[in-house]
Amino acid sequence: MIREFSSADILFIVTAARWTLILSAIAFFGGAIGGLLIALSRSSHSVLLRRLAAWFIQVFQGTPLLMQLFLVYFGLSVVGLPIDPLLAAAVALTLHASAYLGEIWRGAIEAVPSGQTEAAKALSLSYRDRMQHVILPQAMRVATAPTVGFLVQLIKGTSLASIIGFTELTRAGQIVNNATFKPFLVFGTVAILYFALCWPLSLLARHMETRMRRAITR
Amino acid sequence: MTDSAIIMRAVNKFYGDFHALVDIDLTVGRGERIVICGPSGSGKSTLIRTINQLEEIRSGTILVDGVELTAGGDNVAKVRQDVGMVFQSFNLFPHMTVLENCTLAPMKTRKIPRAEAEATARHYLERVKIPEQAEKYPAQLSGGQQQRVAIARALCMKPRIMLFDEPTSALDPEMVKEVLDTMIDLAQEGMTMICVTHEMEFARAVADRVIFMDKGLIVEENAPEAFFNSPKNERLKNFLGQLA
Numbered sequence: 001m002i003r004e005f006s007s008a009d010i011l012f013i014v015t016a017a018r019w020t021l022i023l024s025a026i027a028f029f030g031g032a033i034g035g036l037l038i039a040l041s042r043s044s045h046s047v048l049l050r051r052l053a054a055w056f057i058q059v060f061q062g063t064p065l066l067m068q069l070f071l072v073y074f075g076l077s078v079v080g081l082p083i084d085p086l087l088a089a090a091v092a093l094t095l096h097a098s099a100y101l102g103e104i105w106r107g108a109i110e111a112v113p114s115g116q117t118e119a120a121k122a123l124s125l126s127y128r129d130r131m132q133h134v135i136l137p138q139a140m141r142v143a144t145a146p147t148v149g150f151l152v153q154l155i156k157g158t159s160l161a162s163i164i165g166f167t168e169l170t171r172a173g174q175i176v177n178n179a180t181f182k183p184f185l186v187f188g189t190v191a192i193l194y195f196a197l198c199w200p201l202s203l204l205a206r207h208m209e210t211r212m213r214r215a216i217t218r
Numbered sequence: 219m220t221d222s223a224i225i226m227r228a229v230n231k232f233y234g235d236f237h238a239l240v241d242i243d244l245t246v247g248r249g250e251r252i253v254i255c256g257p258s259g260s261g262k263s264t265l266i267r268t269i270n271q272l273e274e275i276r277s278g279t280i281l282v283d284g285v286e287l288t289a290g291g292d293n294v295a296k297v298r299q300d301v302g303m304v305f306q307s308f309n310l311f312p313h314m315t316v317l318e319n320c321t322l323a324p325m326k327t328r329k330i331p332r333a334e335a336e337a338t339a340r341h342y343l344e345r346v347k348i349p350e351q352a353e354k355y356p357a358q359l360s361g362g363q364q365q366r367v368a369i370a371r372a373l374c375m376k377p378r379i380m381l382f383d384e385p386t387s388a389l390d391p392e393m394v395k396e397v398l399d400t401m402i403d404l405a406q407e408g409m410t411m412i413c414v415t416h417e418m419e420f421a422r423a424v425a426d427r428v429i430f431m432d433k434g435l436i437v438e439e440n441a442p443e444a445f446f447n448s449p450k451n452e453r454l455k456n457f458l459g460q461l462a
Contacts, residue, residue, distance in 0.1 A: 118272050119309035119368075123323035123375060124298035133322055137313050 005180040010189060016172030017193050019086075023158045023168055026090045028151055031097020038102025040131070043109045053102065060099030066160050068092045073164045085166035093158065100150055108143035109135060145212055148205040152198045159194070169193055222281070223248045223379050223410045224269060229278035231264055231434075238264045240434040242278070246379075251411045253421040253442075256431035257457060262414045265431065266381045269412070270294075270301045283378060299327060302372030306384040308364045310356040316343065316367050317352040320374045328375065335374070342370040346400050362393030366400055373404075380404065382413040418461060422446065430454045 041053035060068065072095075073088035081087070112135050120130040162171035173190035177183050224246040231239035238261050246252055254262045267273040268280060271287055271294050280287040282297045311319050320339035324330045330338070343349045346366040348359075356364050365385055372380060382401065386394045398420050405411055405424040415421070421428050421442055428445040430438045430453075438451045449455050 113309075115305060115307050115309040116311065119303075119305060119311070120323075121272060122270055122298060122301075122303035122305075123371070124295050124327045125323055126295070126327070129322075129326045133326070134311055138311075141313075 002181050005182045005185050009176045013172045017169045019168040020158050024155045027093035027097045030094030031101050034098025035101025039105035042106040057099045057103050085164050089161035089166050104146050105143050108139035111142050112138045145205050145209040152201050225281040227279045230276045232276050238434050249408045250426050251405050251424050252427050253425040254414045254429045260431040261434040262431045263383050266412050270298050301379045302377035303381045304368050304385045306387050308368045312356050315353055320371045324374050339374050342373045346370045361389045362396045365397045379410045384414050
């Protein structure tokens with residue numbers, strides 16, 4: 001019944017890690033688009049847009065990611081879509097990432113001194129040109145390090161998708177553990193793989209932060 | 219009417235309950251050079267910032283080169299193309315080189331090709347006497363040089379009116395002169411200018427009219443000679459006394 005923890009199991013876990021990466025990538029890029037829209041709405045002149053964006057952020061920051069996954073997963077069938085763990089996890093994590101990245105980037109946009117917007121307006125630059133050429137490039141410098149930091153959180157957050165039955169890294173570990181009953185060994189392996197994904201990114205974020213601090217004091 | 223660069227009629231501006239501009243009437247002729255002074259909080263910066271709508275007004279009308287600023291449409295964009303502004307804190311774009319600072323707006327809003335925009339930029343950098351700094355970033359320049367870049371950047375849009383909002387207040391004393399010289403140059407070429415400044419030497423040298431503001435009102439205006447030598451208003455007398 002209970003078999004040994006073999007190299008085939010390790011291979012199974014390692015290949016499942018690609019789903020963690022794919023899910024993270026979808027959520028990150030989806031969240032980048034959503035986050036930009038949220039950040040621009042939050043810093044816009046329209047009261048309605050600002051309120052909507054603030055409300056969106058509060059909902060997604062004020063509820064557990066696990067509940068968001070559940071609601072999207074079971075919500076799919078309510079709106080008549082097939083219950084698909086990948087789709088549900090991708091949608092939920094994208095919304096989640098949109099809220100967090102939106103808040104990080106709003107802060108970065110607001111950190112750009114107001115004189116920059118005034119100078120750009122005085123030169124008759126349109127909203128689009130002001131954002132694209134003046135404000136966002138400067139905001140990006142401030143935002144890069146916390147954005148990479150959030151990406152690390154997001155990668156770890158994808159582990160929750162295992163609970164709705166999506167076979168990524170954590171779920172693969174559970175499957176192997178059920179067969180071998182070597183929890184310490186199995187989840188140790190899983191943890192090492194997460195660490196191998198996240199640690200370089202954490203280093204990168206720290207490196208960017210130091211560089212950024214140097215750029216400011218220059 | 220066509221002889222006036224700027225006409226402000228019964229302009230009122232509030233910040234919350236604070237009445238920042240009170241029934242301002244001001245007409246600026248083409249080629250006229252005006253200096254506005256007054257204590258801090260008197261509304262002098264606010265006044266020139268309403269001319270390119272960095273500040274929106276509550277009531278009244280502002281016409282710039284015959285275009286009514288508050289009439290909606292793309293009037294604001296039109297007016298801003300014709301009105302250059304120089305700020306106390308320079309507000310250069312720190313992530314762009316001096317040349318890029320000068321070419322961005324002409325290329326984006328006037329749709330001028332890059333080569334032509336760069337030629338224009340180099341021409342104006344020559345005029346403000348820093349052609350050799352074109353490839354540098356703002357942070358590599360001194361305050362005086364940065365402010366001259368800011369003047370060149372505004373000129374690259376070929377404005378018909380220039381607004382200066384305390385352009386020398388953030389500068390070390392030894393750099394004030396190079397910026398004032400640039401502004402005097404500009405004045406001598408017939409540019410319509412409104413300058414908020416406390417540099418009274420500059421006012422004497424180039425102004426056609428000096429305006430004193432206090433508590434959101436234009437209290438006194440006169441030619442520099444009369445303004446400085448025979449001020450009528452008590453508050454202006456006090457103000458001039460403090461400057462001396």
